[in-house]
Amino acid sequence: MQKNGPVALIFHVLVLTFVLAPLVIICLVAFTPENTLSLPTTGLSLRWFKAVFEHPDFMASFWNSIWLATLSATLAVAFAVPAALAISRYTFPGRDFLNALFLSPLIIPHLVLGVAFLRLFALLGATGSFAWLVATHIIVVTPYVLRLVLAALSGLDRSAEQAARTLGAGEWTAFRRITAPMILPGITGGWLLAFINSFDELTMSIFVTSPATVTLPVRMYMYATESIDPMMAAVSALMIAITAAAMLVLDRAFGLDRILVGQR
Amino acid sequence: MAFLTLEGVSKEFGTFTAVRDVSLTIDKGEFVSLLGPSGCGKTTTLQMIAGLVEPTEGRISLDGRDITREKPNRRGLGVVFQSYALFPHMTVAQNVAFGLEMRRVPHAERTDRVREALMLVQLSSFADRYPRQLSGGQRQRVAVARALVIAPPVLLLDEPLSNLDAKLREEMQFELRRIQRKVGTTTIMVTHDQAEALSISDRVVVMEGGRMTQVDAPYRLYEQPSNAFISSFVGKTNLLAGTWRRNGTTSAADIGGVLLEASAPEIAAGTPVTLSIRPEKILVRDAGAGRLKGRVASRFFLGSQWLFTVETPIGIMTVSTPNLGVEPAAEGSPVGLDWSPDNMRIIAGNAAAAA
Numbered sequence: 316m317q318k319n320g321p322v323a324l325i326f327h328v329l330v331l332t333f334v335l336a337p338l339v340i341i342c343l344v345a346f347t348p349e350n351t352l353s354l355p356t357t358g359l360s361l362r363w364f365k366a367v368f369e370h371p372d373f374m375a376s377f378w379n380s381i382w383l384a385t386l387s388a389t390l391a392v393a394f395a396v397p398a399a400l401a402i403s404r405y406t407f408p409g410r411d412f413l414n415a416l417f418l419s420p421l422i423i424p425h426l427v428l429g430v431a432f433l434r435l436f437a438l439l440g441a442t443g444s445f446a447w448l449v450a451t452h453i454i455v456v457t458p459y460v461l462r463l464v465l466a467a468l469s470g471l472d473r474s475a476e477q478a479a480r481t482l483g484a485g486e487w488t489a490f491r492r493i494t495a496p497m498i499l500p501g502i503t504g505g506w507l508l509a510f511i512n513s514f515d516e517l518t519m520s521i522f523v524t525s526p527a528t529v530t531l532p533v534r535m536y537m538y539a540t541e542s543i544d545p546m547m548a549a550v551s552a553l554m555i556a557i558t559a560a561a562m563l564v565l566d567r568a569f570g571l572d573r574i575l576v577g578q579r
Numbered sequence: 580m581a582f583l584t585l586e587g588v589s590k591e592f593g594t595f596t597a598v599r600d601v602s603l604t605i606d607k608g609e610f611v612s613l614l615g616p617s618g619c620g621k622t623t624t625l626q627m628i629a630g631l632v633e634p635t636e637g638r639i640s641l642d643g644r645d646i647t648r649e650k651p652n653r654r655g656l657g658v659v660f661q662s663y664a665l666f667p668h669m670t671v672a673q674n675v676a677f678g679l680e681m682r683r684v685p686h687a688e689r690t691d692r693v694r695e696a697l698m699l700v701q702l703s704s705f706a707d708r709y710p711r712q713l714s715g716g717q718r719q720r721v722a723v724a725r726a727l728v729i730a731p732p733v734l735l736l737d738e739p740l741s742n743l744d745a746k747l748r749e750e751m752q753f754e755l756r757r758i759q760r761k762v763g764t765t766t767i768m769v770t771h772d773q774a775e776a777l778s779i780s781d782r783v784v785v786m787e788g789g790r791m792t793q794v795d796a797p798y799r800l801y802e803q804p805s806n807a808f809i810s811s812f813v814g815k816t817n818l819l820a821g822t823w824r825r826n827g828t829t830s831a832a833d834i835g836g837v838l839l840e841a842s843a844p845e846i847a848a849g850t851p852v853t854l855s856i857r858p859e860k861i862l863v864r865d866a867g868a869g870r871l872k873g874r875v876a877s878r879f880f881l882g883s884q885w886l887f888t889v890e891t892p893i894g895i896m897t898v899s900t901p902n903l904g905v906e907p908a909a910e911g912s913p914v915g916l917d918w919s920p921d922n923m924r925i926i927a928g929n930a931a932a933a934a
Contacts (some may be wrong), residue, residue, distance in 0.1 A: 477631050478722075480651040481658040482729060483681030488651075492677075496668045547780035 331547040338555060345552040347545050363549035373550065376534035380514055383445075383530060387452035388460075388509035392502060395454065395460035414461075419459045428455065429522030436523065443525030451523050452513045459512060460505030467501025477534040507565045511558055580921045582607040582765055583628070588637030590623050597623040599789040605733075610759055610766045612776035615786035616812070622737055624786070628767065629638055629735050630659050641732060645764070652681070657726030657764070661738040663718045665710040671697070671721050672706040678729035696728040699758060715918045716747045723755070727762060734759070736768040740775060752779050773813045777801060785809050801857075807926050810855040817861075817896050818926075819854040823847070832925070837871070841923040847900040853926045861921035863887065863908060869915030871896075875908050889916060 319327065340354070347353055348360035367373050395417070400405075402414050420428065432451050441447050475497065479489040495502070517532035524533050535550055581604040590598040597602045598620040605611050613621040626632040628639060630651035639647045640871040646654055663811060666674050675696050679689045694883055697703045700720035706771045710718055719739060732848050739755065756779040759766050776799040785793045785800070793805045804810035807818055820833035825848040832854050841854060868873065873891040885907055887898040896916065908914050 405688075472662055472664065474662050475666055477629075477651070478658060478660055478664040478725075479666070479677065480630055480631070481654070481656060482678035482725070483652045483655065484677075485652055488681070493666055501803040 341548050342552045342555060344545060344547040347548070351546065352543055352545055352548060363545040364553075366546045367549050367553065370546070371528075373531070373534060373538075373546075375527050376531045379445075379528060380531040382450060383452060383528075384510045384513040386449050387456055387513045388506045390449070391453050391457040391460045391509045392506050395457050395505065396464055396502060399461055399464035401470055403465055417461050418458045420455050424515070425455065425518035431521035432519070433522040443527060445528050448520070448523055448528050448530075449529055449557040451519060452516065455516060455519060456509035456512050460502075463501045463505035463508065464498060467498035471497055504565060504569060507561050514557070515554070581605070582609075582642055583767075584638075584640045585624075585628070586640075588624070588627060588634045588639060589684050590620075590627060590632060591635045596789055598627070598634075601786075601791050603784060603791065603794065605765060607765055608763050610756070610768070610779060610781045612780040612783045613767065613769045613786060614773060614776040614783050614813075615771065615795075617771055619786040620789040621722060621786050625735050625737055625767060625769045628733070629656055630654050644709060655729065655731055657729060657731035657734040659719075659722045659726050659734070659736045659739050661741060663710075663722040663742075665718055665721055665725075666756065667710055668710055671702065671713070673803065674710070674721055675725045675728050678725065682729065692728055696724040699727070699761070699886045700724045715743050716751060719743065719751060721755075723758065727758070732765065734764045735764045736766065738769055738771070740770070741772070746770075748775070755779060777813070783813075785813070803924065804855065804926070807853050807855070810924070815858050816855045816896060817858065819856075819893060821854065823850045823852050826856075837893050839870070839893075839923060840920045841925055846925070855924045855926055856918060856922055858886070858897045859884075860918050861896065861898045862917045863898060863900055864915040864917050866913035866915055869917030871916040872913065872918055874913050875910050876909050878907075887916065891916065 328428065343354055344352055345363055346359045346361070347355040348358055348362060349355075365543075391406045398413065398417055402410055428451070436447060444446070476489050476494050480486070484492060515532060516530070517536060520530050520533050524530055529537070531550070531554070535547060539547055583603075583605040585601055585603045588601045589596065596703045601620075601624055603611075605617055613624060615621045623632055627634045630646070630649060630653075634647060637647070638645060641654070647710060666677065669677070672693050675693045676689055679692060684692070693706070693840065694703070697706055700723055702717060702720055702724065705713065705717060705721075710721065713721065719742070723739070736755070740751050743751060752775055755768075759779075766868075768776075770781070777800070780797055782794060783797055783800050784791055787808055793800060793809055795803070801814055802807070804813060804816075811818060819832070819834045819839070821832040822835045823846045824831055824838065828842070830846070830848075831840045832852055834854070846852065862869070871891050871893070873889040873896065876888045876890045876895065879886040880902075881899075882902065884899050884901050887900070887908075889896045898916065
């Protein structure tokens with residue numbers, strides 16, 4: 316193990332501080348008893364968390380976001396797994412195009428996607444429905460699932476599946492009993508990343524949500540443009556907690572480095 | 580009675596022909612090895628029998644039934660993969676039970692058969708372990724048990740021993756043969772290891788460049804190789820290139836001016852020939868005796884035998900002699916080499932350059 320010199324040490328501390336300090340501070344502010352965004356100096360209070368839970372719009376948006384993220388992550392898995400199997404196992408015309416198409420939402424700015432979908436939905440007369448919102452989120456989160464499932468498949472020894480076939484399993488049974496369990500870390504990791512990305516998505520959602528389908532980030536954005544009070548900090552702290560919990564589950568179950576770096 | 584038959588089987592991958600016109604009949608209960616260097620098409624042939632690769636041409640039939648286009652799960656053959664291909668998320672017992680489960684064998688019978696299969700490969704106490712908790716040799720035996728438990732008509736082994744270390748490989752060779760004798764399953768093994776093929780097979784099929792070049796019992800293959808490639812690939816040999824001479828009733832090969840007598844088939848005088856003689860067929864005599872004079876260039880002690888390289892007028896010869904408990908000729912000393920002319924094989928044509 317190489318030891319860091321003093322300069323490197325200071326650099327690392329600064330980077331970590333820069334990354335973590337805003338998160339730590341917003342979480343502390345969430346516990347303030349005051350009416351303004353400030354660090355709790357006189358004592359700790361849960362009044363702003365209570366305010367969130369008693370705020371019907373925020374609660375509606377919270378559940379809306381949870382549903383949205385669950386549905387879009389699950390459907391993204393349903394699309395990405397067969398796509399990854401096709402891309403990794405077969406050569407067919409348009410394979411590279413298909414791969415690039417599925418991954419393209421990663422490089423197209425969400426702002427552009429949002430404006431584009433807004434126009435499209437206006438043309439189709441489809442604005443405002445929850446189903447369409449789910450559809451846009453599926454497009455945005457599919458690349459995460461596809462990447463992880465492709466990584467899992469590329470490291471997979473196909474002879475296990477062939478062995479299952481020779482032992483009498485049909486193609487679907489061999490996939491369900493052998494291949495799927497072997498790439499499960501990739502699938503689960505992809506699902507959780509998709510969930511988190513959908514749950515956090517703001518830029519595109521601003522354009523494609525309707526008053527009936529406002530997601531939590533959009534609700535926060537709208538609220539923050541009018542007034543900044545510690546309730547925003549409380550909501551932020553809740554979102555951090557949910558994301559961190561998801562990451563923790565992921566790490567405990569499969570190992571974050573294995574999923575994100577693709578090590579086996 | 581032919582049990583498994585391959586008729587004119589070929590496989591092309593794009594413009595590359597991996598297997599060309601392979602025809603083979605295998606009897607029930609036979610142990611046949613497909614032997615050849617890597618890339619010779621032996622694994623592709625095995626995969627075509629297993630149903631994992633579809634032949635471009637030809638016909639494969641099992642017990643009179645055409646299985647050429649049948650899906651692997653309908654063939655019911657047992658396959659042991661080079662990587663063993665165990666299911667990592669299942670225990671040893673679950674791995675072995677998988678094929679029975681697919682056949683909807685009732686639970687009680689399944690348990691019994693799994694137990695018997697694990698007993699056969701001597702892994703009874705490992706039933707509840709996961710593959711990652713086993714050694715290489717144990718994994719290999721699980722793979723064999725998993726393939727045999729479904730009582731397949733044919734067992735296919737793809738380089739089953741190549742991932743094991745030398746000592747274990749030797750043990751497992753005899754173990755495989757013991758198991759095969761006991762259950763009597765027709766077995767086809769793919770290997771690049773000639774010693775492995777010779778020691779456990781009833782018949783060996785040699786493959787080169789996608790073609791079958793010789794099919795014979797191990798002893799015959801070793802003693803009567805059909806070409807220079809086989810004679811040097813199967814065991815060690817000395818290859819001598821020369822010209823065939825006839826002088827009345829006697830005939831001999833002229834190797835760089837030295838005439839070597841050999842049993843004479845119908846070869847016209849002046850034909851280039853290649854002779855082959857195995858190192859263990861040559862005897863080391865005192866200087867002046869024997870058919871050829873030479874000088875010991877180097878000497879290696881291998882325990883049960885001595886391996887010599889001897890400089891002779893016709894080139895370097897490799898000679899091995901059994902260790903008889905007496906120290907043989909030292910390096911640098913002159914010796915005479917002798918052999919029985921019957922052991923000097925003539926390989927048709929001059930193929931020494933290819934070897």
